[in-house]
Amino acid sequence: MKYLPISLLILALATATAFAYDPSPLQDICVATNDPNSGVFVNGKFCKDPKQASADDFLFMGLRNPGNTANPLGSKVTQAFVDQFPGLNTLGISMARLDFAPGGLNPPHTHPRGTEVLVVVEGMLLVGFVTSNQLNNTLFTKVLYKGDVFVFPIGLIHFQLNTGNTNALAFAGLSSQNPGVITIANAVFGAKLPISTDVLTKAFQVDKKEVDYLQAQFWYDNN
Numbered sequence: 001m002k003y004l005p006i007s008l009l010i011l012a013l014a015t016a017t018a019f020a021y022d023p024s025p026l027q028d029i030c031v032a033t034n035d036p037n038s039g040v041f042v043n044g045k046f047c048k049d050p051k052q053a054s055a056d057d058f059l060f061m062g063l064r065n066p067g068n069t070a071n072p073l074g075s076k077v078t079q080a081f082v083d084q085f086p087g088l089n090t091l092g093i094s095m096a097r098l099d100f101a102p103g104g105l106n107p108p109h110t111h112p113r114g115t116e117v118l119v120v121v122e123g124m125l126l127v128g129f130v131t132s133n134q135l136n137n138t139l140f141t142k143v144l145y146k147g148d149v150f151v152f153p154i155g156l157i158h159f160q161l162n163t164g165n166t167n168a169l170a171f172a173g174l175s176s177q178n179p180g181v182i183t184i185a186n187a188v189f190g191a192k193l194p195i196s197t198d199v200l201t202k203a204f205q206v207d208k209k210e211v212d213y214l215q216a217q218f219w220y221d222n223n
């Protein structure tokens, strides 16, 4: 009996170890280097000396003003990610402001490192996400009105379209300091260097002519 608490403690520690895992990546790529002078980030950002931190580090005023929607998509996403808002470093959270002209689109994209929860503050939005191949690429879609909240699960392709006659405004919270954005069309047809036509003709079941056309477009990044 005397040894029972110790056994339980050992079991608890073993269980804790079993649940331990590597920290999630906080950036797209982080190739190991043996030369510390050529290294830049260690899965995120360096930290300021805490004694040098102030309230200003935890304030971001960049979402005060509407984003400029006079662009080919009619939408603008203003990010409050760790790059813009250093106080978010290590906190696993970020925000964005989304402005839409009538008809404005935030085109199909994914956040590889973050779930997104979005609230409509003005106007209306048609939103949706598509599940992975395992769940048969099923579309989950809704029309949102002022005050409505929708969640886009981590990694899934999603979009927002202003189907109203007025401007629309939404704010989003994301579950990473650096959720990342991959705009599907930009990544696939606007890649630098261009992806081989042989890959894209087969993948999209179109002719070289269509692929050439798509690759020749300017893929505006509304972020």
Ligand SMILES: *[C@@H]1O[C@H](CO)[C@@H](O)[C@H](O)[C@H]1NC(C)=O
Binding pocket: 134, 135, 136
């Ligand atoms: C996906 O499609 C397959 C084949 O039609 C079906 O058997 C399966 O139940 C579907 N799964 C879901 C989650 O809808």
